[in-house]
Ligand code: SF4
């Protein structure tokens with residue numbers, strides 16, 4: 047399919063579209079670290095937000111000189127790219143502190159390799175009303191910093207417009223996901239990741255056009271019945287999972303009908319409410335967020351009740367809604383939030399009699415024989 | 429350093445008193461566990477424990493317990509239990525130690541005297557984010573309520589007063605929760621009394637740290653590190669301040685008499701990071717043999733509650749929690765460390781990477797480079813872990829320390 051090929055090309059050359067945009071528009075490009083940075087606000091300032099993923103195809107040569115090897119690949123590899131000059135086209139960097147690694151690495155990045163614009167944003171870890179006003183201050187601080195840097199006023203209208211564009215993008219992604227759930231195999235897992243990841247790498251309006259085109263193409267495609275076993279894929283909190291690994295999973299008689307990747311279901315799960323005051327709408331977005339491994343749930347214990355991990359319940363709900371037979375957990379090596387949450391998740395999956403397969407992924411492990419055997423064995427148990 | 433006039437002192441007298449204070453603390457907690465005369469809370473190091481002491485809780489510290497487990501060489505056993513349950517090897521070993529010990533108690537696999545069981549948990553994320561997840565897991569295992577206080581990272585441009593306000597409002601939530609939990613009204617006079625004691629203790633603790641500004645230093649880092657405990661866990665009672673008062677008198681006497689902790693003390697060294705608890709003796713012997721005296725560390729900032737103010741008990745507790753050293757940026761930490769190098773007239777730095785504690789390790793290289801650039805002092809980076817010995821390569825680290833000593837020697841010539 048033509049449009050899918052286009053998404054694949056864009057995915058394989060992640061920063062090309064942004065560099066071209068910069069050349070033609072003489073605008074500013076701001077790199078953001080996954081996850082959850084309010085890209086809409088950057089877009090409303092007339093700049094282009096680009097999410098910085100590491101590079102799976104390149105061995106880390108410079109990053110490791112500075113950072114410990116038991117940091118997650120996403121962080122190490124993006125630092126490596128930075129030191130190798132792959133991010134030289136950027137005018138600025140911004141990140142939200144989603145985890146300790148992002149927090150501390152990001153600080154060092156800036157000091158090691160300063161950019162004209164650099165912004166760290168705090169987000170509450172505890173979803174509690176007391177945090178609302180401070181979060182609102184943080185959003186206002188971001189808006190002012192961007193206004194100063196770009197020399198553009200971020201008016202409520204500009205913000206609303208930007209939110210609309212991004213909401214439309216997410217709505218189309220949800221539609222695509224729905225199609226995949228109804229007609230498994232209509233889009234492969236890696237193509238699905240390409241679609242979502244590329245949205246984070248290029249002007250969203252352009253991406254919306256492509257996505258619209260893709261939906262039209264798919265809606266007119268008659269899909270054959272897919273006999274593979276329906277599964278949900280979760281994990282990879284920040285960077286896109288390996289193409290080959292996703293293919294390996296879907297080649298072993300399994301079909302991914304929904305996922306919780308950041309470059310997937312997690313990204314388009316929720317919108318920013320375009321009807322509200324924009325800043326308040328962002329506050330609500332964060333505070334009413336879907337459960338995430340990077341949030342802290344203080345009142346989990348709930349006495350005797352089994353409901354101990356909102357994240358686990360969220361995934362179980364996905365399994366049920368997706369009529370899936372099991373869960374494949376793709377665990378990026380050295381991701382502390384996911385590794386800690388995984389223990390609670392697996393306990394709940396066991397209680398619910400939901401089969402799961404936990405696979406560690408480091409770059410380059412994509413299609414190893416050992417992985418194939420494990421996936422096959424899992425598929426057989428289903 | 430001119431070493432001729434110096435006399436080598438025996439072990440500090442205060443070590444004995446410290447041992448007694450620690451033993452009493454744990455003994456009384458174990459009694460309380462049986463009598464249930466007051467609730468037991470497990471609390472993170474930088475949390476506003478003053479509020480719990482004012483509510484007459486028995487406060488226990490899982491992080492201190494992890495350090496003890498490391499020093500007693502039992503942490504690895506605790507960590508292994510967690511690995512069988514799906515906790516990964518790279519995760520914070522303080523966390524894994526605590527969860528492993530918990531599972532050990534609950535499933536009859538106890539390998540070391542456990543902490544008194546908790547009725548309540550309190551955590552703050554002003555050291556790192558991971559710790560809140562650790563406490564979440566504790567609340568699952570113990571099935572007891574957890575309150576957490578979310579402390580914003582103090583980013584450049586952020587209004588610190590807002591951060592304090594935010595933490596204070598969560599302290600008030602905590603108080604409301606505790607009133608409900610205990611059925612008792614919160615006693616603000618008691619809080620003031622606790623804060624007064626804690627402030628006295630903290631001032632004396634700071635005084636203890638500063639004694640090492642003297643040349644020659646009256647004590648090594650290894651001599652004083654254990655004395656963090658009273659200011660952490662006992663500062664609510666007058667005995668803590670009294671302990672430091674007596675210790676400071678002892679150190680003053682040493683300064684007056686030019687008494688030093690060991691012979692052939694040549695270099696004044698900074699230590700960055702948390703201690704490698706299982707390797708204290710080995711490291712202390714090694715450094716001694718190289719004439720290197722560890723003088724101080726920003727690690728001690730964890731236990732310095734300088735902002736407490738009896739005139740504004742709750743506000744100052746909130747401020748202490750919100751404006752913690754470890755909530756600050758690496759830039760701030762680098763400048764503060766530089767100042768320490770100047771104030772303490774340090775000759776070199778050892779940066780102790782802890783493989784499982786990413787928060788304390790990730791920014792080390794930057795801080796080390798920053799100081800080197802500014803002062804030209806040599807630095808070395810060693811690798812290990814807080815409590816898990818499997819990450820430790822003594823030979824490799826010894827070689828690095830040796831190289832540092834040689835560098836210092838060559839700089840003298
Ligand atoms: S993958 Fe995990 S550890 Fe790495 S940046 Fe994302 S949340 Fe943090």
Ligand code: SF4
Pocket residue numbers: 520521522523555556557558559784785786787788814
């Ligand atoms: S990761 Fe480090 S700072 Fe965080 S709880 Fe563990 S030892 Fe403490």
